[in-house]
Amino acid sequence: HVPDAGVLAPLRLDGYLSFHDVAAAARDFGNRCSLLPAAVLHPGSVADVAAAVRRVFQLGERSPLTVAARGHGHSLLGQSQTAGGIVVRMESLGGGARMRVHAGGAGADAPAYVDAPGGALWINVLHETLKHGLAPKSWTDYLHLTVGGTLSNAGVSGQAFRQGPQVSNVNQLEIVTGRGDVVTCSPEENSDLFYGALGGLGQFGIITRARIALEPAPKMVRWIRVLYSDFASFTEDQEALISAERTFDYIEGFVIINRTGILNNWRTSFKPQDPVQASHFQSDGKVLYCLEMTKNFDPDEADIMEQEVGVLLSRLRYIQSTLFHTDVTYLEFLDRVHSSELKLRAQGLWEVPHPWLNLLIPRSTIHRFATEVFGNILKDSNNGPILLYPVNRSKWDNRTSVVIPEEEIFYLVGFLSSAPSASGHGSVEHAVSLNDKIVDFCDKAGVGMKQYLAPYTTQQQWKAHFGARWETFERRKHMYDPLAILAPGQRIFPKASLPMSS
Ligand SMILES: Cc1cc2nc3c(=O)[nH]c(=O)nc-3n(C[C@H](O)[C@H](O)[C@H](O)COP(=O)(O)OP(=O)(O)OC[C@H]3O[C@@H](n4cnc5c(N)ncnc54)[C@H](O)[C@@H]3O)c2cc1C
Incomplete structure (x- = not known):
């Protein structure tokens, strides 16, 4: 059933409503879900967005029309889509x-x-x-x-x-x-x-x-990578760095299971002596952990930066032969993933399905998590980069709607899988089965995990996700979007007359 978006036709818009590009609006980066909208609004002003939503609101709860704001469509499972509704192309107002x-x-x-x-x-x-x-x-x-x-x-x-x-x-x-x-x-x-x-x-x-x-804006960035073979040293060093007063400006980390192939290494344009590709470093097939840091600096004060970086590195316990660094502009550093995107696009590997899994794991259970996931579930293979780095809860405002674990330090663990083939190890099914095993382990072992960019499909799952915060979330929904018109692709509040789709 495709509802009639023609009800918007009488609106006087600064932009326009189109019907020919609905197929493009039914796609996203995840490439695993396709919901065809009835029309796409290309707003010419904020007033256009308001007029369209108001019109749908006035139609009341008997109308099945919904409205999905679409950013760059980089959701993973249809979150910026709507079946038979109106997609608002937000980039039209983004110049x-x-x-x-x-x-x-x-x-x-x-x-x-x-x-x-x-x-x-x-x-x-x-x-x-x-x-x-x-x-x-x-x-x-x-x-x-x-x-x-x-x-x-x-x-x-x-x-x-x-x-x-x-x-x-x-x-x-x-x-x-x-x-x-x-x-x-x-x-x-x-x-x-x-x-x-x-x-x-x-x-x-x-x-x-x-x-x-x-x-x-910082001018230049010293971009550093070091490797560990011991998970405990890797995470202890990460935690010490994020808790220190004088420290690096950016701290991440990733897990290296399978070092071959562009799909495992796409996340970065780190060039000169990339440890991920450094063939001279023999790890005997062991899982490695890469700590990635940056220090911003002004070229006129490079000496000071060198000194500070030297002191910071001297406190870390990485494998000494694996220190790699490069100096780039702030812009180059921040836009680092884009150059990989271009390479993947050239090989047709950007538009493949992306069954990503992003988890927030409390510090107290990260070791148990790593032992099971990297020692057992993903022992031999992974289909993309795996991020793993800690953040501090005190920097997150708990008045927002974001759901995070209770502990002061928790880890962001991202399994950024690609599924380039229809069957076997590179398939969506394979990646999803590994994701399911990881989530299943977290649930059974009481890891205290919360999902980020969660792809839940039932309200029951969302209630469990929000826990004690659900009441506030639901109250706000009744207050600000009482007919559940907005962002239906999140599958949290079904519009009354629409069946809950999965
Ligand atoms: C290659 C890649 C790398 C990423 N790296 C990171 C990362 O490092 N850290 C991180 O936190 N996330 C990361 N993400 C995830 C990213 O935050 C999400 O994909 C997010 O959905 C933003 O994408 P988008 O702007 O295309 O929004 P969309 O996917 O189009 O929309 C996301 C959701 O927000 C809604 N929405 C869109 N615009 C608006 C708006 N203006 N107002 C209200 N609701 C709106 C949509 O309806 C949808 O429900 C990454 C994603 C990709 C594909």
Whole structure:
């Protein structure tokens, strides 16, 4: 049943409604789910977004129409799609011309920020702010994602241990609610909606603008990798680094099980002496752990950076012959995954299915988790990079909708699998069966895991995910999107007349 999006036709829009590109809006990065919308709205203004949502709201609960904001469509399982509804192409409002950089003044009273459209790609926010010598503080590993898309999840990368996730670095939002109202919100004004929308999986409104905190942009980056064969030393060093006062500016880590093939190494453009490809280092088939760090520096003060890095490295217990580093610009470092994307695209390997699994594991159970997962479940193979790095809970604002483990330190563990073949080890089925084993282990062993970018398909699962926070999440839904019009692809609140799809 395809509902009639023609009900939007009488609207006077600054942009336009299209019907020919519905197939493209039924795809995402996960490439495992395809829900065909009735139409795609290319908004020319925030008023267009509000008018479309308001119209659907006015149709009432008997109308099956829903509205899905689509960022860059980098969801994994249809989260930015809608079956038979309206997809709002947020990138139409994402251009640099709509960005406003406020350079701020001296002192803490006038901090710098940028007002960026919800549909702006982070790479474009970076380009725009760099013109003023400024940059956002917290990132994702990949910048071709939208502001509204990552803020609806959390936005986590190697800066989060110090700066918090991206949702901790926003001062104000402009939101179109599920009633079609345009609301400005911040910690001081409409704070319930502000915190609800951050990590809110698009459930309470469409973010049309975000005020993002800025800092002076670093010029250069010393980018360092070292290897460990011992998991305990690897994680102890990571934890010591994220807890220290004077430390690196970015700290991540990854697990190296299978060192061959572009699909296992796509995540980075780290060039000069990539340890992942360093053939001279023999590990006898053992699992290796790579600690990745950066130190920002001004080329005029490279000596100071060298000294500081030397002191920091001297406290670590990595395998001494495996220290690799390179110096790149801040922009090159932040945009590092994009060059790999281009290589994969050239080989047709970017559009393959991506059965990713992202977990947040408390510090107290990370060893048990690693023993089972890397020693047993994934002993011989993996289908893509595996990230593993700690962050501190105190940097996450617990008033947002983001769900994280209870402990002060927890790990982000990302299994970024690709499934290039229809059967065998490279298939979706194989990757999903490994993911299921990992999740199953976590449940049975009481690991205290929470999923990030969770692909749950029933409200029961979501209730378990939110735990004690479910009541607040549900209350906010009734308040801001009472007809459950928005982001139906998250499968949290089915619109009354629509069956829950999986
Ligand atoms: C290669 C790659 C690397 C990644 N690296 C990281 C990483 O390092 N850290 C990290 O945290 N995440 C990472 N992600 C995940 C990323 O945060 C999610 O894919 C997220 O969905 C953002 O993608 P998007 O902007 O394309 O949004 P979409 O996938 O289009 O949308 C995501 C969800 O948000 C909703 N939405 C979209 N725009 C808005 C808006 N303006 N207002 C309200 N709701 C909206 C959609 O309806 C959907 O439910 C990565 C993803 C990929 C593909």
